[in-house]
Amino acid sequence: MVGETRIARPGRARRPGFRVKLEPTISGEKLTVCRVANRPRKWSARATPGAISLLAAATLLFAAVSADAQEPRLFFESDGAGIPVVLVADWAHDTGSWFRILPLLRAPERRLIRYDPRGQGRSEAPADGDYSLAAHRADLLRLLDGLEIDRAHLAGTGLGGSIVLGFALEHPERVLSVTAAEPRVEWEASDRDPWSQLLEAWERIGRPTLGEYTSVLVERWLGTEFATRNGWVLPWYDLMLRRQRAADLIASMRAWLMESAAAPPAPSGVPALVVFGEEGMTAAEGEWLESAFPGAWRVRIDGSRHEPALDAPEELARRLDEFWQRAAP
Numbered sequence: 001m002v003g004e005t006r007i008a009r010p011g012r013a014r015r016p017g018f019r020v021k022l023e024p025t026i027s028g029e030k031l032t033v034c035r036v037a038n039r040p041r042k043w044s045a046r047a048t049p050g051a052i053s054l055l056a057a058a059t060l061l062f063a064a065v066s067a068d069a070q071e072p073r074l075f076f077e078s079d080g081a082g083i084p085v086v087l088v089a090d091w092a093h094d095t096g097s098w099f100r101i102l103p104l105l106r107a108p109e110r111r112l113i114r115y116d117p118r119g120q121g122r123s124e125a126p127a128d129g130d131y132s133l134a135a136h137r138a139d140l141l142r143l144l145d146g147l148e149i150d151r152a153h154l155a156g157t158g159l160g161g162s163i164v165l166g167f168a169l170e171h172p173e174r175v176l177s178v179t180a181a182e183p184r185v186e187w188e189a190s191d192r193d194p195w196s197q198l199l200e201a202w203e204r205i206g207r208p209t210l211g212e213y214t215s216v217l218v219e220r221w222l223g224t225e226f227a228t229r230n231g232w233v234l235p236w237y238d239l240m241l242r243r244q245r246a247a248d249l250i251a252s253m254r255a256w257l258m259e260s261a262a263a264p265p266a267p268s269g270v271p272a273l274v275v276f277g278e279e280g281m282t283a284a285e286g287e288w289l290e291s292a293f294p295g296a297w298r299v300r301i302d303g304s305r306h307e308p309a310l311d312a313p314e315e316l317a318r319r320l321d322e323f324w325q326r327a328a329p
Helices: 049-064 133-146 159-170 189-204 210-221 224-229 233-242 246-258 283-292 313-326
Strands: 003-006 016-027 032-042 074-080 083-088 110-115 152-157 175-181 272-276 297-300
Touching (some): 083 159, 133 159, 189 246, 210 224, 210 233, 224 233
Parallel strands (some): 032 074, 083 110, 083 152, 152 175, 272 297
Antiparallel strands (some): 074 110
C-alpha cells in the first residue's frame, strides 16, 4: 500500500511545503528498510482527519516491521529518478546532514538516496553490536540489492567516506564512481587520542546524551569560527545529537577507532574522488589511496574542516557535478 497526503497550514496556502509520500517498508531476506520521500509541494489549506490518520498509520507500520537480528533495519530517504547516487553520512550524523547540498545536487537525471548507517539517526542498532566497517559495507550492499540498484555513484563523509571506499574495493562491479570526503583511512595518534578521551569522559560522567558535547564536536567538525558566523549550527547539531542514542554512537566510534586500513589486494578500477579540508591528508593516507585507487582525483577545499557538505556545499557540489559527468557510464 502506498499512501500520500498533504500537510496543511491553514492561512498559508501559498507557502512552500512538502508532499509526504509514504511507502511500505521493503522487507526480504537481505533488506529491511523504510522510506519517507519528501518532494517540494505547495501547502494545502485543508487537512482532513483521514489524512492525519493515514500518516499516523503509516508511521506505525514502519515501526512495527521486524528486522532480522543480524541485519538492523535501515532508514533511508530517496527522491528523483535516473542514475542513482547514494550518500553516506559521517559518524553521529543522519540523513538531515545533507540539507545544505541536496538542492545543489538535484537534477532531472539523478536519483538521490540517503540512509542512516546502523545505530545512527533512525536506523536500528545491530543486535550483535557489530559496528565494523565490514558490517557497514554489508548494509550498503543490501540497500542496493533491496532497491534493485545494479550500480550507483557512492559518496560519503568521514565514516561514510571510509565505508564507500571499502565498498568500491570489495564490490567494484556495483559502483559507477566513489567520492570520499575526509575519510579516516588510517588513524594516527593525533587523531585517535582526542576521540579516545571523549569516550572515556562519556563513561566517567555517567553516559549522557551526546548533546552534552555539542560544542566540542562542532569545534572538531566545523570549527568555532564557522559556527559563530552561522547561528543555525549549534542548535541544529544539538538537536541532532540529542535525538540519537548515545550508547550506540559510542559503540560505533569505538569500533571505528579500532579499524586499520589493510593494503588492498589489487587496485580498484572505480573512478575515485577524494576531498580533504584545510588539514589535508596524511602521508600514509596518500600512499594507501594511491595503491587502492591509482589516479584518483584529489581535491582540497580551503576553509573547510571535516564536513564539506555543511561548511562548503557549493564547492563540494561543483566538484561532484564535474566528477560525475566525467565518470558517467
